[in-house]
Amino acid sequence: MAGTPRRKGWKTLDKDLDRISQVEYATAHVARPLVAPGVALVFMAAAGLIAAVFLDQSPGNLVVVAAAVFGAYMALNIGANDVANNMAPAVGANALSMGGAIVIAAVCESAGALLAGGDVVATISKGIIDPAGIAARTTFIWAMMAALMSAALWINLATWIGAPVSTTHSVVGGVMGAGIAAAGLAAVNWSTMAAIAASWVISPVLGGVIAAAFLAFIKARIIYRDDKIAAARRWVPVLVAVMAGAFAAYLALKGLKRVIHIDVGTSLAIGLAAAVAVYMLARPLIRRQSEGMENRNKSLKTLFSLPLIFSAAMLSFAHGANDVANAVGPLAAIVHAARDGAAAGNVAIPVWVMVIGAFGISFGLFLFGPKLIRMVGSQITRLNPMRAYCVALSAAITVIVASWLGLPVSSTHIAVGAVFGVGFYREWHNERRFRRDNAQRAPKMRVAPEERRRRKLVRRSHFMTIIAAWLVTVPAAALLSGGIFLLLRMITV
Numbered sequence: 001m002a003g004t005p006r007r008k009g010w011k012t013l014d015k016d017l018d019r020i021s022q023v024e025y026a027t028a029h030v031a032r033p034l035v036a037p038g039v040a041l042v043f044m045a046a047a048g049l050i051a052a053v054f055l056d057q058s059p060g061n062l063v064v065v066a067a068a069v070f071g072a073y074m075a076l077n078i079g080a081n082d083v084a085n086n087m088a089p090a091v092g093a094n095a096l097s098m099g100g101a102i103v104i105a106a107v108c109e110s111a112g113a114l115l116a117g118g119d120v121v122a123t124i125s126k127g128i129i130d131p132a133g134i135a136a137r138t139t140f141i142w143a144m145m146a147a148l149m150s151a152a153l154w155i156n157l158a159t160w161i162g163a164p165v166s167t168t169h170s171v172v173g174g175v176m177g178a179g180i181a182a183a184g185l186a187a188v189n190w191s192t193m194a195a196i197a198a199s200w201v202i203s204p205v206l207g208g209v210i211a212a213a214f215l216a217f218i219k220a221r222i223i224y225r226d227d228k229i230a231a232a233r234r235w236v237p238v239l240v241a242v243m244a245g246a247f248a249a250y251l252a253l254k255g256l257k258r259v260i261h262i263d264v265g266t267s268l269a270i271g272l273a274a275a276v277a278v279y280m281l282a283r284p285l286i287r288r289q290s291e292g293m294e295n296r297n298k299s300l301k302t303l304f305s306l307p308l309i310f311s312a313a314m315l316s317f318a319h320g321a322n323d324v325a326n327a328v329g330p331l332a333a334i335v336h337a338a339r340d341g342a343a344a345g346n347v348a349i350p351v352w353v354m355v356i357g358a359f360g361i362s363f364g365l366f367l368f369g370p371k372l373i374r375m376v377g378s379q380i381t382r383l384n385p386m387r388a389y390c391v392a393l394s395a396a397i398t399v400i401v402a403s404w405l406g407l408p409v410s411s412t413h414i415a416v417g418a419v420f421g422v423g424f425y426r427e428w429h430n431e432r433r434f435r436r437d438n439a440q441r442a443p444k445m446r447v448a449p450e451e452r453r454r455r456k457l458v459r460r461s462h463f464m465t466i467i468a469a470w471l472v473t474v475p476a477a478a479l480l481s482g483g484i485f486l487l488l489r490m491i492t493v
Contacts, residue, residue, distance in 0.1 A: 075360020208421025
């Protein structure tokens with residue numbers, strides 16, 4: 001009897017400890033969604049400190065510090081939205097895990113930005129506004145600040161609703177809106193804006209058509225052959241060589257501008273040389289890898305997985321080299337105006353600005369990117385390594401064709417358009433085969449048209465959401481930028 005109170009005391013203590021444990025679990029569960037925003041805020045503060053270190057502490061340079069914070073915010077949103085398009089096909093096809101994709105993208109994006117990123121933003125975000133039309137230094141700085149803030153806010157909103165949008169078009173809309181608010185409609189280069197508007201249609205359609213064409217080729221030459229492995233040994237090295245040539249030409253044309261200027265003809269020659277070299281290496285490797293494989297589609301997926309991973313890595317490197325400079329262009333323009341006291345058409349990007357852009361996109365991808373990766377990779381249409389390979393190959397070839405034609409295109413629109421192209425081609429192909437098979441069945445066994453319409457391979461809800469986001473990106477960013485500019489001017493007057 002003497003031990004009874006002691007046992008009751010232990011039971012009471014155990015109950016209290018269980019309650020404390022439950023409170024700790026609940027606290028951790030509630031705090032988990034706040035970890036990513038907290039890390040993002042720390043990175044933005046660090047960007048402001050970096051800007052303060054590289055600049056003297058004059059009152060004018062405090063604006064640059066604030067711009068660096070918003071530049072970091074912009075880079076985080078680029079990583080969360082734009083970079084996801086490069087890795088989504090490989091993740092959706094199960095060729096890469098989510099963690100592996102994030103690591104590869106972070107390394108390749110940063111390497112592309114720091115090693116081969118463009119060091120000049122010509123005529124402030126592709127010539128959208130004329131700096132001479134905004135003569136006042138302070139007005140120009142506030143206009144670029146408004147463009148930076150509006151583009152970042154719009155991309156953040158698009159990421160939240162699950163819509164992949166163009167970073168370049170967001171910046172373009174922001175610069176245009178701020179330019180109109182600062183100097184009127186005459187400050188905008190409307191011919192350039194017309195070309196960008198045309199790219200809204202050209203980019204996704206061209207990417208989708210090329211991706212669908214490659215998928216049709218793979219189906220006809222490999223998948224539907226009696227001996228799939230023999231067909232794969234013949235054609236997979238050719239497709240890998242085409243990929244290598246496309247990426248070599250792409251990187252030579254768009255990714256090495258900082259190192260050397262290369263015209264389209266030279267880049268195509270480089271691509272051809274790379275294609276021949278890779279074909280000579282890939283042919284024996286594919287033959288060795290395919291030995292002992294069963295004659296079925298699962299074996300073909302294995303052969304395409306490794307090239308798909310390399311293509312995703314190269315897409316990320318090229319994106320970092322080509323698009324980060326555009327994203328930090330307004331920040332570079334603010335730094336230039338604050339230092340030299342005047343706006344300029346050609347703005348050199350300081351190294352510390354490129355570092356903010358490079359590491360910002362890596363943090364953004366790691367913290368917020370998985371949502372868009374899942375959406376593009378698996379929720380629009382079902383991908384396997386062969387279909388995803390067509391998407392990646394289409395992205396590289398489309399950019400080369402567009403550069404040769406002199407058309408401004410969006411890498412986001414191309415990649416997502418290629419995913420849609422693959423999905424809609426599969427719908428058309430399956431419908432054609434279904435009609436043929438359905439016509440041969442007995443009337444009682446035929447499938448009704450209503451049932452066929454429910455068997456769509458592309459989710460229409462995502463299709464409409466993405467198209468709507470693309471159409472409103474430039475005007476929404478422009479309106480937001482104009483409002484922010486007017487608000488900044490009211491505060492600072």
